[in-house]
Amino acid sequence: MIDVLVIGGGNAALCAALMAREAGASVLLLEASPRDWRGGNSQHTRNLRCMHDEPQDVLLESYPEEEFWQDLLKVTGGKTDEKLARLVIRASSTCRPWMQKHGVRFQPSLAGTLHLSRTNAFFMGGGKALVNAYYRSAEKLGVQVRYDAPVDRLDLEGGRFVAARVRGQRIAAKACVLAAGGFESNRAWLREAWGQNERGEWPADNFLIRGTRFNQGVLLKHMMEQGADTIGDPSQSHCVAIDARAPLYDGGIVTRVDCVSLGVMLNRDGLRFYDEGEDFWPKRYAIWGRLVALQAGQIGFCIIDSQAVGRFMPPVFPGVQADSLPQLAQRLGLDVGRFMHTLSDYNAACRPGTFDHTVLDDCATVGLVPPKSHWARPIEKPPFFGYALRPGITFTYLGLKTDETAAVRFGGVASDNLFVAGEMMAGNVLGQGYTAGVGMSIGTAFGRIAGEQAARAALKEATLAQA
Ligand SMILES: Cc1cc2nc3c(=O)[nH]c(=O)nc-3n(C[C@H](O)[C@H](O)[C@H](O)COP(=O)(O)OP(=O)(O)OC[C@H]3O[C@@H](n4cnc5c(N)ncnc54)[C@H](O)[C@@H]3O)c2cc1C
Numbered sequence: 001m002i003d004v005l006v007i008g009g010g011n012a013a014l015c016a017a018l019m020a021r022e023a024g025a026s027v028l029l030l031e032a033s034p035r036d037w038r039g040g041n042s043q044h045t046r047n048l049r050c051m052h053d054e055p056q057d058v059l060l061e062s063y064p065e066e067e068f069w070q071d072l073l074k075v076t077g078g079k080t081d082e083k084l085a086r087l088v089i090r091a092s093s094t095c096r097p098w099m100q101k102h103g104v105r106f107q108p109s110l111a112g113t114l115h116l117s118r119t120n121a122f123f124m125g126g127g128k129a130l131v132n133a134y135y136r137s138a139e140k141l142g143v144q145v146r147y148d149a150p151v152d153r154l155d156l157e158g159g160r161f162v163a164a165r166v167r168g169q170r171i172a173a174k175a176c177v178l179a180a181g182g183f184e185s186n187r188a189w190l191r192e193a194w195g196q197n198e199r200g201e202w203p204a205d206n207f208l209i210r211g212t213r214f215n216q217g218v219l220l221k222h223m224m225e226q227g228a229d230t231i232g233d234p235s236q237s238h239c240v241a242i243d244a245r246a247p248l249y250d251g252g253i254v255t256r257v258d259c260v261s262l263g264v265m266l267n268r269d270g271l272r273f274y275d276e277g278e279d280f281w282p283k284r285y286a287i288w289g290r291l292v293a294l295q296a297g298q299i300g301f302c303i304i305d306s307q308a309v310g311r312f313m314p315p316v317f318p319g320v321q322a323d324s325l326p327q328l329a330q331r332l333g334l335d336v337g338r339f340m341h342t343l344s345d346y347n348a349a350c351r352p353g354t355f356d357h358t359v360l361d362d363c364a365t366v367g368l369v370p371p372k373s374h375w376a377r378p379i380e381k382p383p384f385f386g387y388a389l390r391p392g393i394t395f396t397y398l399g400l401k402t403d404e405t406a407a408v409r410f411g412g413v414a415s416d417n418l419f420v421a422g423e424m425m426a427g428n429v430l431g432q433g434y435t436a437g438v439g440m441s442i443g444t445a446f447g448r449i450a451g452e453q454a455a456r457a458a459l460k461e462a463t464l465a466q467a
Contacts, residue, residue, distance in 0.1 A: 001172050002028045002144075003458035004451070005164055007151050007219065008179035009033065010040030010212075011127070011440055012422025014134035015447025016177040016454065017143045018102055023455035027143045028173065030166060032150035032180070032214045038131065040181050041211035041395060041423070041439075044252040045127035047109070047120040048444060049437030051093040058106045063119045065089050071435050075283070079431020087404055088429055088438075091445035096121060099444070103133030110313070116282060120437040126253075127440075150214070151180070153222050154418075159410040161418040174458035175417040177450045178408065179443075182396035182423040183217025184237060185209050185249065190393065193234035199296060203391075206298035208242060210256075210392045213249040220398065220424060229401035229409040232427030238434045239289025241265075241300060242392030245317050254316035257387045260288060261375055262311055262357065263304035264346055265389075267295040270329070270338030272346065277364070277374035286434040289391040300389045301332055303343070305379045311357055319385035328384045347378035395439065399427040406450035417457040419450035 004020040006013050009031025021027045031038050051068045052059050068089045072080055096106065105124040109117040116122075123130045139145065146166075154176070155162040161176040183189045190204040197203055224230055246255035261281045265288070267273050274291050278284055292300040304319075322328035329339035346368065353363035355377055365372045400408050400420045407414035422443040429442050 001174060002026050003174050003462070004028075004454045005030065005171060005173035005176045006179060006451070007164060007176065008040065008181060008422065009038045009145075010179065010181065010422060010443070011042035011045070011130065011134075012443035012447035012450075013177070013179035014131065014138060015444050016179055016419075016421055016451030017138050018134065018141065019448045019451030020177070020455040021138065021141045021143050023452055023459070025455035025458050028171070029138070029143055029145045030149040030151055030164065030171070031145065031147050033147065033212065035147045037212065037214065038135065038147060039128065040215060042443070043128045043131050044211050044250070045123070045130070045440055046253060047116060047122040047437045048440035049092060049119055049435065050096065050121050050441070051089050058108045058121050060118045068092075072429070072438065075433030075435045076431050077433065081428050083404060084402075085429045088442050088445040091448070092441040095444050095448070098448075102137040104130050116436060150218065152218055154219070154226070156226055156418070159413060159415045159418070161415065174461045175419070175454040177419045177421060177454050178219055178223070178400070178424055179421045179447060179450070180219045180424060181212070181215030182237075182426075183215065183220055183398065184211065184393045184396045185213045185215040186217045189217055189221075189234075194293070201296075201298070203293050203298050206390055207293070208246050208251060208390050208392045209249045210240065210242060210246075210251055210394050211249070215395070215423070217396070220400070223400055223408070227410050229412065230398065231401040231425075232397040232399055232431060234396065234398045236397040236427075236432050238286055238394035238439070239293065240286055240392045240394060241288035241292045241302075241389040243315055243317050244299060244388040244390040246390070246392065251392065255392065256285070257302055257315050257389055258285065258312040259304050259308050259387070260285075260302050262308035263302055263379060264343070264372070266301045266303060266334070266339065266342060268297045268299055268334070270334050270342050272342055272370060275370050275373050277372045277376055280360070282436050288389070289393070292389055293391040298391055301334065302387045302389055303328065303379060303384065305381045305384050307377060307381050309385075315387070319387045321383050321385055323382050323384070325379070325384055328386050332386045332388060343379060346372070347380060350376045350378045395423045395426070397427040397430055397432070399423065399425045401425075402428055402446075404449070405453050406446050407453065417454070417461070419454050421446040421450040
């Protein structure tokens with residue numbers, strides 16, 4: 001019998017598989033996707049957030065534990081487990097040498113990304129290269145990998161893992177790690193979680209899924225039915241405004257539109273609805289998916305002029321271009337009169353200041369509702385560009401409750417041999433909100449803990465059986 005069964009094939013699963021194998025356990029990893037699509041949402045990532053007290057290879061200056069914690073506290077509005085959050089933060093300061101040992105390479109952050117050179121370590125080649133490096137290392141170490149292996153349920157006995165079922169086949173193991181992502185790819189579940197709004201719309205029907213199509217939440221739902229303790233609200237997720245032309249799944253990072261803070265955002269009725277310059281973009285980009293989801297038709301329109309060009313990472317699809325604002329409104333399918341009214345009001349309200357996108361500058365609007373607090377410059381220099389944006393779900397926060405051992409819990413009691421990592425438990429640390437790169441910090445920290453704990457549980461069982 002296999003010692004440790006790892007369910008999932010992204011960052012958290014791979015970290016768990018590698019740690020379990022290093023601890024001496026035999027390991028089988030079951031990935032729902034075919035080999036070509038392996039790696040879940042992790043294949044789309046670019047970096048992880050790391051605590052450090054002094055400059056380290058690709059990381060500038062310092063990012064102490066307290067600052068990381070305060071950032072997390074702020075974005076989650078206190079909906080976080082401090083013990084587990086600090087565990088993740090501390091682990092983020094020591095994980096990179098281990099990642100490098102398994103073939104992951106880092107590079108300095110790119111100019112024009114989310115100003116992350118101090119806080120986030122970027123993977124050379126992105127998440128795809130990270131995932132490929134981990135698979136290579138895992139295979140070299142003797143981890144068995146099965147693709148096209150979606151687990152649909154588990155056999156449990158009093159909170160203990162006994163076996164997993166893959167299309168009717170029973171796979172027994174001494175311990176198991178669940179790292180099968182959230183339920184962000186499951187459109188029916190998203191629909192149910194978001195419900196119907198006051199306009200009679202089902203907002204989730206207009207969501208796009210930025211990552212894998214394989215995170216259907218089958219095991220999450222199954223575990224909930226089995227009485228596992230859960231954490232988080234099903235309607236909470238990391239949700240970004242992305243190009244409305246993005247594909248339904250796997251559009252990835254290149255469909256994100258990062259010029260909101262340089263322009264204005266309008267809804268279908270041609271009205272602004274939120275302060276585009278409230279704070280630095282890395283601290284605000286993850287609220288715009290939800291803000292757009294609350295608008296009629298779940299669509300928003302980001303409008304910029306030529307002054308913004310070159311100040312943000314261009315998305316994969318070029319914006320709709322026009323030489324005048326009325327022409328832009330027309331090309332975006334918006335009411336020209338209302339559009340011009342909003343733009344004229346905005347332009348007139350911009351107070352002269354010294355524009356500087358790298359600081360919270362003094363270019364703000366006066367007397368406008370909602371205000372634009374920083375980087376407010378009249379949109380007046382052609383050519384003009386517009387991007388239609390939709391909510392793009394990154395991952396959901398509903399997950400399994402756990403503790404510092406990564407054990408799954410039933411009625412408050414920790415399982416002896418069933419562990420959880422990654423998106424499936426990220427809600428313990430992220431009750432709401434997000435700060436860039438923390439998804440991979442959580443997955444790496446808990447993937448490693450879960451793998452080590454699962455190996456320990458499996459090897460203990462083997463020792464007991466021999467005695
Ligand atoms: C476009 C995009 C960009 C992102 N960028 C970043 C970033 O730069 N930094 C960051 O920290 N986070 C980023 N994230 C979030 C990040 O991807 C997640 O936090 C992280 O990858 C979660 O890792 P995971 O292993 O838990 O999940 P995943 O990587 O999604 O892995 C889940 C795995 O489980 C498999 N699976 C699902 N169901 C089953 C089943 N029933 N049986 C077997 N296998 C199953 C899936 O196929 C998949 O391989 C990004 C996400 C997206 C979509």
